[in-house]
Amino acid sequence: MNLEAFENRVLPAKNKLYRFALRFLGNEEEAKDVVQEVFIRVWNGREQMNEVQNWEAWCMRITRNLSLDRIRSMNRKQTQPMEEAYQVRHHDLTPHEKTEQHESMQRINVLIASLPEKQRQVIHLRDVEGYSYNEICETLELDMNQVKVSLFRARNAVREKLVKINAYGL
């Protein structure tokens, strides 16, 4: 793979990788750092790339591993910075709508951040990135059953909490 192919094929995946890293790290700068590192690894390992069937899943796996390494090395709670870091930008809304929407975004954000790690990864890949089950299996190196069970648990945990919020305004 030459630089041009790298620029045209691999680099455009940056936002996907960034969002995935952000899901783990909850910090934009850290996530950006991780994505940079991923690209450098991919570039250095480009000889293997011909053997890789699905290079996007490969990149995602590297992103996940580097993000997890980073979390481990920092030895910190993931949920804490995540809550602060997710700043959802809104335009063209009245200030009232803005705060209301912002609040519900924050709530959901905290809710998803509190899911177990595997469930969080699966729900992110499925509902945010729109991955097929097969793609999720390949990316996370899980079997189909585990993926489906994780997604089911994740969605239902989210639903349960949403219902509670709706009913009691918690």
Added chain:
Amino acid sequence: MDSNNLNELLNKYWACETSLEEEQQLHEYFRTNAVPEHLKETAALFHYFDENKKKSVGDAAFDEVVLSKVKAEAPAKAPKGKMVRLVYNSMRIAAGLAVVVAAVYFIRTEIRKTTPQAMVDTYDDPKLAFEETKKALLMISKSFGRAETEAKKIDLFNKATEEVKQKETNEL
């Protein structure tokens, strides 16, 4: 999509039985329609997913930074030529063999030191060796001869004592 369809699809969604296309329909629905009050939080969830998908690195210089870093990385090592690889591999094999030979040599000398050797040749010339052997055998036979004469004396003494003993018993 009417509300029955929507409810059915949502139920399928919660049960994880929707296809990607159906999930896209749900996203589309919540993006464009005003939703009933009881689905407000569900709509917010889908809105959250959509918003998250919009997130991007957002740094115009990001590509440049990555590309410059990538360029700065050492160029991938060119695959070594066939000859180089052949030499390299044979050197490795040779090194392995050298270790084995050295080990065998040292073990052999060690064993030789600890166990006595059965035979060591001392003469190269067979005639000389024969003479030396003859000399040695003669020496042995001479010694044997002398030993025999000495032994005869002892024998005489033994006979004498026996005779004395016999006479003593006869007298008794």
